[in-house]
Amino acid sequence: FSLNPNLFVRGFPPPGHFDMAGVAEVRPWVAQAEAWMAIDPNLHTRQEVQDLIDRNDIVALERTFGKRLAFGTAGLRGRMGAGPGCMNEVVVLQAAQGIARRLLAGGDAAAAAAKKRGVIIGHDHRHNSHRFALTAAAVFLHVGLKVYFMPHMVPTPLVPWGIRKLGCVAGAMVTASHNPKQDNGFKVYWGNTAQIIPPLDQEIHSQMLANTDPWTTYDISDQAVLPKCIDVTQELQESYVAMAVQQCRHLQTPLTLSSLKTTYTAMHGVGLQSVLDMWKAFGLPGEPLCCASQCTPDPDFPTVAFPNPEEKGALDRACAYADEQGSTLVLANDPDADRLAVAVRNTTEWVVLTGNEIALLLADWIWQRYKVTVEDEEDRKKAFMLASTVSSKVLRRMAEQEGFLFEETLTGFKWMGNKASDLIGTGHRFLFAYEVEIGFAIGDMSLDKDGVRCLAVFAEMAHSLHARGRGLLDQLHGLYSRYGFHKMVNSYFFCPEASKMDAVFAHVRALYGAGIPFAITANLHPPGDTSPAKKQKPLSFTVVHVRDLTLGYDSGTPDGKPSLHVDSTAQMVTLTFADGSVCTLRGSGTEPKLKYYVEVSASVEADAEALKQALMQAVVDALLQPHVHGLSRQ
Template sequence: MTTSNVLDLAKLWLETDVFAHTRLEIEQLLANNDEKELTIRLQERIAFGTAGLRARMAAGFSCMNELIIIQTTQGLVKYLASQQLENDKQRGIVIGYDGRHNSKNYAQLTAIVFLSSGYTVHLFPQLACTPIVPFSVIELNCVAGIMITASHNPKMDNGYKLYWHNGCQIVEPHDEGISKCILQNLAVWPQVKSMIPTNYIPDSNDTWIAPNHLLKDPSAQIDNYFNKIKQYSHNHSINASRKNPITYTAMHGVGAPWVTRAFQVFDLQPYIPVSQQILPDPDFSTVAYPNPEEGKGALSLAIQTAQQHDSKLILANDPDADRLAVAERQTDGEWRIFNGNEIAVLMAHWVWTRHKKQFNPSPQQASNCVMINSTVSSKILRAMAHHEGFRYEETLTGFKWIGNKAHDEIKNGRTFLFGYEVEIGFLVGDISLDKDGVRCAAIFAEMALDLYHENQITLARHLEDLYDLYGHYLMRTRYYFCDKADKLIAVMNQIRTMGDDGSYPKRIPNLVDNARPDFVIRSVRDLTCGIDTSQPDGKPTLPTTPNAQMITFTFEDSSTCTLRNSGTEPKLKYYVEVNDKNKEAAQVKLQQLTYSVLNYLLRPQETGLVAPKDE
């Protein structure tokens, strides 16, 4: 028998939901007395965080569905009203959507909530890449932007990504304020209900939203975007004459037409498409996870295509085209898949050398230029900044922090050049302030062709030269699946008490070679608890995140290890980085420290953490 608490929650859902198909889902679960699934769907409400919303599509408070979209948008409308932004309704909202199941419907539902409240709504009428939304927020001077996407999540998921009027993803305290307003506006407003078709069809590609004088088509911003990214092409006059050996995959997402046009404005030869993955496919039929960061498994078809066409360079976007992956065929025929730090080193150096060539900055002018990365990303960017004389800043994890930091630096009169996070998210220039896999694909392609044709070296060889110059910073980053938040918190809390004194550990034994000394911990930064033992006052310079888990250990040799929860997936992520002037020494150190961290601190066999299947 289903318990009264679950019955009450089911009753509340049925009283609130105005959509027949999701009402039927809950009714069928009730009829089947499926208390377990009802509890999963109804007991906890999906949280609106700084990443917006992201979850599987199904009926229930914990899932993505039409009712949740409406409730969230109603709350957002009320929150925007509370901010008293100048001319907020006239400035309006921009909305985009990707090729996932239900994305177009969710975008239209979002639009009618704003229209019903008198807001101008700029709704893209066709599939959009995520980068066009923050760009359009700035160009149209909107008060906010919304992208319906779940990025690289599995096919059953969808999401709701929110940008503030500065074109950046929202940060605290906006998420908490919006959450409160959502909970105060759960009943579907009558004016919204009246705009929903009586014959509403879920997961439809129909355009059912009625014409409205407040509904605008922002498609002109697409031309504007491509006109503005031309400034990042530095070899414009000679690109067209070069043979283009580049293979590209959209990973079943929306990126292909956008990258096609980006190549055109850079005068690059057309890319070789991975035909099986070039068109949007909400079922992601050729990959288990549509995430190019997963490595050779995700890129296997791209590798096959490249080999068939004698192409030695692969570029890949994730499904909403805000991230970029890169692989290069080596002289021995093997494919090297570059990680996010390696791609960033190559891009940062390219951006800086092009900037120097174009502007010949004085040391003072160079110090006014800034590059930014997240705290879990490689410290080689800091080493590069120290060597070259530009400014370096680090932020919390998540591109929301990088974008907002870039915005602050620009307001302070500095020139923002480049930002990145190790999870293959990159941003060049200030025409928008979120990661962008479209313009970065063209920028990277131009850089690679310059190396191939002008310098006659590979990306891999050039990367080694940069490591020789700035130091061999090597990182191992991966994750464990963790199905429950309380389990992850328990693992992290156990680490906090592993020391002999019941506090943080003071050292980690070398479990690979016990003849070598332990890895001695110099300082601990715990952003969950607001502790940083490297600071005179014991407090971190970065903001604390009491609702998220993050601990960083810095060792006596300046190696680092960061452990944190993913903000969008049920994962515990780890980042281990070492550096040394000698590459071989760095490789040995990385292997030994990573193994020791995983088997001493995390101990997956004991804690129940689950490694990815390819490990």
């Protein structure tokens, strides 16, 4: 739904007039719907629910009120609409009340300290983002928390930086990042600048459920909220750029010898001004050429089917514009500017780099310059890098050869941010973290992915290489020659029905439950194929290790339990093969997708490529079985 001021009443209904936990058992879905309507300030979503009641559409009512959004890979995120399973004012209000209860727990002294430190709130340009941000601010103000509020659209990285700079106890960013235009979300950060993880997110969720009624009649108009908040937008933007230069810029002299032309796209998001500010502060040559059709914020994302730079074809328009301008490098942010995509022009075509390839280039750039500044070997050993467990193992190989600490975490930057915080607390030096889904973080100024400062560092590296007559693809090939050619397939099937995903994972568990090791085989010939080539022996891969982070099983540990966090509500299984290849299957935490990651490595690139294709086919045919389980690519 789109924001229409005429569809809103000024305040929420008086508190205490109903208790969600006490909804009558008779006609439960209708009762829940009516109870929800009583506290929903949005006439549009109230009408949406009333229409379901009038039609007596019990199936739709059960779908609308039978589930509740929970904190996932990136906070609360979902389709905008009515009910507890969608993003709307009521869900944001309840989330804010749950956060406020948790912040003020622990006694009077702790509550007083939290109120003094305050919270920071930002929002992107999506439909209803400003309204959702005002709702959260109104709740926090009501309980006496100081609120730093950025009233205009900002990139996500400003919120965790604001927590660090201002000493806030928590922060919230209203964004759905790269999701479709129908979605929105609510990211929550704690005082360490990382997104929340268990048990904290579970504690907040429990407080949400215990505080579903509005505590007061909230006035969530600009006139009522903004005068009570502190606008820190300009201060944070300036200090954010200054700290990024201090921590992340490696070259102290301007790159005047580089003639590299760079094109930038914001993917209809909010990154442009921050990127231009950072570019200038880093002393990079000229300015990036902006793809005009995608650099103005637009919540409807008119030029892309999905505003996700990872999606096939998402960078086509920027690449075409770059060709017109004679540019050979495209840098892109996702709409909230916390991720970075890269495309490089070779002699014949555009090559879109994977998250793993971007990470290897950045990791080497950062490590080589770190070694120049830190000569003591023991001090170098205190440096660390992180990657999600579904990302490439090439960073682990690099760490083994170079002598720095490397650790893996669960998927999602919330895990890497908190792991980085823990290691920093023990005297280690955070250099770099990444996830294959083009999320990167450099330095400890904030512990979440950041597409703006990482874009500046990548541009600095690209210009430096160009000035020395070396291209990015040549540099990448050299690094893989040093650490081994790691080839990954990172793909997915759409899986909107949970039962289909459950069936896939039940099949995988039946395979490993029958005994480890076991083999999977690629089906080289579809049913009915009678060609002579059918006599070819099918390719087989032997699974020697299984880790199931849904059931809490690890075949490689003495007690059979994994070291990473177990979540019974999220599907995730990792298989390791006899040749060292790895496959992970998981349900996306932000989209209705069943994702699969297959990685192999070899000393010869052609061998690695052939092995990757063969193993990918075996995984699809023997494990995912899309025709059996009804999975689709679209």
